[in-house]
Amino acid sequence: MIPQTFNDWKNCIVNECKINLTREFATKRLAVYQDNKNAETQKFISLYGEQHLQNIISWFNQSS
Numbered sequence: 411m412i413p414q415t416f417n418d419w420k421n422c423i424v425n426e427c428k429i430n431l432t433r434e435f436a437t438k439r440l441a442v443y444q445d446n447k448n449a450e451t452q453k454f455i456s457l458y459g460e461q462h463l464q465n466i467i468s469w470f471n472q473s474s
Contacts, residue, residue: 412462419469436474443467 413419423429442448443466455463 412458413465416469416472419466420473431473433474436470440467440470440474443470 411418411422413422420431423431429435442450443454443463445451451463454466
């Protein structure tokens with residue numbers, strides 16, 4: 411399931427994936443997702459689309 415809201419996304423990260431949603435983690439992920447030349451970011455866009463990428467960036471910003 412692709413999360414559609416911040417709360418769904420946060421639940422997925424924290425409870426399902428068991429990842430501590432720390433400021434450090436968010437900062438590291440934002441560095442990747444905000445770099446459109448990054449291969450990981452390009453793959454993310456190809457799998458989930460530009461809109462979901464923008465959602466993820468927004469949600470990481472909210473969480474930090």
